[in-house]
Amino acid sequence: MARVLGRRWKRYGRAAVVIGDPVALEPWFQEQDRETGDFFSIARSERLPRVQALTDSIMERIAALVPVTPVPLTCAAIQSLDEDYIPHRELLRRMSEMRDVLNELNARVIHREGSIDETFDRAWRMLRMRRMLVRVGEGYSVLPSNRTLISYYANSIAHLLGPFSEGVRARDSLPTAAFLRRGFD
Secondary structure: OHHHHOOOOOOOOOOOOOOOOOOOOHHHHHHHHHHHOOHHHOOHHHHHHHHHHHHHHHHHHHHHHOEEOHHHHHHHHHHHHOOOEEEHHHHHHHHHHHHHHHHHOOOEEOOOOOOHHHHHHHHHHHHHHOOOEEEEOOEEEEOHHHHHHHHHHHHOOHHHOHHHHHHHHHOOOOOOHHHHHHHHO
């Protein structure tokens, strides 16, 4: 209460929770038993790929439910541009392209009906408050100490970004052996 009265109350963003349909495992186990006799008695090398297929399908269902809020969308655009300095206009263009892809793929986009400027303004308040992004002239620079946080938010929706997915994830990929050899030659 003292923080509210002293006007030192900060909101650090919004969280979105979506609860999907339950996944009944009993039918899956029954199917496995029909195919194998007793699922738990088959060899581990045969059992693990079946469990992996189940967990992959559950993860796909979860991924489809992830809501896209302004901060992850902005971070994904930043991550995909892979620059130290990003002009404001370029950032908004990329965010708009990504939002179009998300809408085409029927992703759950929060504030989908607003302009891309409004979406960025919501994200900018949070990114500036958390000191992740700094305004520099007509653009923005990611503070080096917070690049991993930008990456974290970007990767939380990368699976939903269709043609942009690889570009978002590429920034986090480890250097190849050829790249490392070039660096030491």
